[in-house]
Amino acid sequence: MDAxxxxxxxxxxGELTPEQIDWVIDAYTRGEVADEQMSALAMAILLNGMNRxxxxxxxxxxxxxxxxxxxxxxxxxxxxxxxxxxxxxxxxLPLAPLVAACGAAVPQLSxxxxxxxxGTLDKLESIPGWRAHLSNAEMLNVLDTTxxxxxxxxxxxxxxxxxxYALRDVTGTVEAIPLIASSIMSKKIAEGTGALxxxxxxxxxxxxxxxxxxxxxxxxxxxxxxxxxxxTVALLTDMSTPLGLTAGNALEVRESVDVLAxxxxxxxxxxxxxxxxxxxxxxxxxxxxxxxxxADGSAxxxxxRMISAQGGDPDATLPVAREQHVVRAMSSGILTRLDAYDIGxxxxxxxxxxxxxxxxxxxxxxxELHAKPGDEVTAGQPLLTLHTDTPEKFDYALKAxxxxxxIAPVGTPFAATPVVRERIA
Ligand code: URA
Numbered sequence: 001m002d003a004x005x006x007x008x009x010x011x012x013x014g015e016l017t018p019e020q021i022d023w024v025i026d027a028y029t030r031g032e033v034a035d036e037q038m039s040a041l042a043m044a045i046l047l048n049g050m051n052r053x054x055x056x057x058x059x060x061x062x063x064x065x066x067x068x069x070x071x072x073x074x075x076x077x078x079x080x081x082x083x084x085x086x087x088x089x090x091x092x093l094p095l096a097p098l099v100a101a102c103g104a105a106v107p108q109l110s111x112x113x114x115x116x117x118x119g120t121l122d123k124l125e126s127i128p129g130w131r132a133h134l135s136n137a138e139m140l141n142v143l144d145t146t147x148x149x150x151x152x153x154x155x156x157x158x159x160x161x162x163x164x165y166a167l168r169d170v171t172g173t174v175e176a177i178p179l180i181a182s183s184i185m186s187k188k189i190a191e192g193t194g195a196l197x198x199x200x201x202x203x204x205x206x207x208x209x210x211x212x213x214x215x216x217x218x219x220x221x222x223x224x225x226x227x228x229x230x231x232t233v234a235l236l237t238d239m240s241t242p243l244g245l246t247a248g249n250a251l252e253v254r255e256s257v258d259v260l261a262x263x264x265x266x267x268x269x270x271x272x273x274x275x276x277x278x279x280x281x282x283x284x285x286x287x288x289x290x291x292x293x294x295a296d297g298s299a300x301x302x303x304x305r306m307i308s309a310q311g312g313d314p315d316a317t318l319p320v321a322r323e324q325h326v327v328r329a330m331s332s333g334i335l336t337r338l339d340a341y342d343i344g345x346x347x348x349x350x351x352x353x354x355x356x357x358x359x360x361x362x363x364x365x366x367x368e369l370h371a372k373p374g375d376e377v378t379a380g381q382p383l384l385t386l387h388t389d390t391p392e393k394f395d396y397a398l399k400a401x402x403x404x405x406x407i408a409p410v411g412t413p414f415a416a417t418p419v420v421r422e423r424i425a
Contacts, residue, residue, distance in 0.1 A: 003027070003037040010044035018057045025061035029160045038164065039171040046176035052223065055178045059224050062186035065160035069107075069136065069192040074144060076105040079283035080193040081275055082184055084217070085117035087205040087344035088242035092120045092150060093256035094264075094272050094294075097302035099279050100147025102288035106279075107143055109153040109191050113353045113361070115169075116205070116344030118247065121152055122353075126250035126319055126363035130312030146305040158186045175207055177217050185224040195231040195282035197275055198222070202421065203240030205340025211236065211421065218424045231282045236422040237271060241338045241373050243419075244268040248352040248366010248387060250318040260300040267372075269294075271419050278423075321350075321364030321387035325394045329377045333407040334414055338373055342404035343384075349397040350388040362389050374416050377407060 001023040009016055016024075024041065027033040050058065071078045079099060083089055096106045110132075113119030121132040132152045134142065142149040155162070161183050168174045188196050198221050201207070202214035218234035225232025244265040246255045258264040259272060276290035293299045304314040329335075347353065351362035368385040371377050383405065386397055408414070 003033045003041070007037060007040045007044060010041060010048055013048045015051060016054050021054065021057045022061050025058065025065060025160050029065045029163060035167055038167055039173070042164070042168055042171060042173040042176070042179060045178055046173045050178040052220070055182055055220060056224060056227060058178065059182040059186050059189070062158050062160040062164075062182060063190045066158050066190060067156040068190050069157070071105065071107060071143070071192050071194075074105050076103060076147065077195070077283040077285065078107055078193045079104045079195040079197070079279040080107060080188065080191065081197045081199060081279055082188055083199040084180065084184070084201050084207055086201040086239040086243060087117065087340040087347070088244050088247040088252065089118065089201070089239075090123060090244065090246075090252035090256045091199070091268065091272055091275060093123065093253065094259040094268070094299065094303075095275055095279075096148040096150055097260065097306055098272060098276050098290055098293055098299040100306075101293040101298040101302045102276070102280055102290055103285050104147070104280060104283045105143055106148040107139070107191060107193060108148065108150040109157070109187065110150055111153075116341060116348050116353065118249070118252065118347075118353065120150060122361050123249045123252050124150060124312070126253055127307060127312040127314070128316040130307060131310050134310065142306065142309045146309050147302055148306050149310075150306070151310070153187060153191070158190050161186050177213065177220060180207065181217055181220040181224060185221050189225065189228045189230060193230060195279065196225050196233075197278040197282060198232065198234035199275060200234050200236050201239035202236050203238055203340060205242065205344050206239035215422070215424065222424055233278050233282055234424040235274065235278065235420050236424065237420050238417045239340050240417060242340050242343050242369060243271065245369045245372070246366060247343055247347040248350070248364070249361060250320070250363045251366045251368060251387065254318055257303075260294070260303050262295060267419050274420050319363040321362065322389045323387070323391040323394075325386040325391075326382045327384040327386065327398070327401065328380050329383045329407060330379065331407050332378045333376070333409050334412055335371050335373055335375050335377050335405060336408045336412065336414055337406040338369065338371070339404045342400050343367055343369070345400040346386065346397040346404075349400060350386055350393050351390055364389060374414055376410060
């Protein structure tokens with residue numbers, strides 16, 4: 001077997017054989033296939049696709065590149081959620097403790113933000129003392145004692161994906177449905193969860209810009225999970241505008257704690273509850289009542305225990321950026337659009353995100369929204385507050401925003417996009 005013949009097969013729109021797939025994933029993980037060869041293959045896959053049989057084999061080969069975790073010793077059923085990534089998507093933070101408070105175990109292996117989308121680990125690291133990196137034994141202990149753990153995936157889990165994802169990120173090959181589906185599902189299947197709910201984002205701030213692409217990605221992942229014995233469901237959810245009223249690490253932690261305390265923006269509450277119901281249902285806990293667990297403080301209790309168990313201080317003051325800049329509404333009327341992608345790029349430029357994996361992020365940087373689509377605004381009122389420790393970044397961030405919103409005259413019909421658009425099982 002050699003890399004060039006595998007690349008040629010896909011370049012010429014052929015179907016990769018199981019042997020070709022197993023070999024190329026294994027050889028790439030071992031360093032025998034070079035980055036430039038894998039880039040060429042990834043681009044051929046982006047351009048020419050893979051069928052379901054190829055995707056299933058590719059996923060299995062990535063799982064086989066590393067270890068598989070096992071939660072059979074736990075007394076509770078395991079259930080997990082994965083989002084394909086968005087702007088202001090802090091849902092994991094209130095969701096994991098909420099579902100744990102309802103009786104499930106939530107092993108949430110999360111990632112860092114890259115590009116305009118935020119990462120759960122970056123958000124939680126704004127809590128003083130909190131540690132993302134746990135050994136497998138520590139992870140199991142936090143899960144067993146608190147019901148939920150949010151941490152970085154260990155190096156042993158799907159190492160082929162770690163390498164390939166980093167390569168795709170710098171070769172313009174992230175947005176290939178077969179590669180996204182196999183990347184996400186290899187990690188989730190190797191993680192060993194019994195049930196999985198996929199939050200497939202659709203809209204300007206998501207990788208999938210159209211509902212058709214989101215459907216295709218969701219149904220591919222649901223089939224991969226189901227065929228591997230993981231009860232898998234997907235919700236297609238709106239990412240045309242940011243979730244909630246914040247995008248940025250500490251800002252999003254604060255908003256998540258508001259939700260756990262019984263407040264917070266309605267769209268964040270609605271999506272948290274919708275995903276919690278799906279996760280509990282998939283775990284067989286059909287009588288659980290997540291609304292009650294949010295209202296009676298039991299989800300907050302799990303949050304506090306979970307943060308403390310990973311070295312964090314749930315009572316610590318969160319970092320605040322040194323400088324603020326207010327963007328004001330240019331006219332009066334109904335805010336009909338506030339673009340998720342533009343807000344995500346601006347937050348990233350303010351220091352909330354990173355350009356390269358090794359870059360640091362600013363805990364306090366990001367954007368607060370003072371209105372959401374459907375709200376009435378008046379000319380001159382604050383629309384956004386930009387936060388950063390490095391004010392020289394304001395100009396660069398503002399350049400992402402000139403076309404980021406529309407205001408229509410009062411009385412213009414406005415149909416809000418529902419947060420949950422479709423369900424695929
Ligand atoms: N998240 C992943 O883990 N992988 C992808 O390819 C895209 C989003």
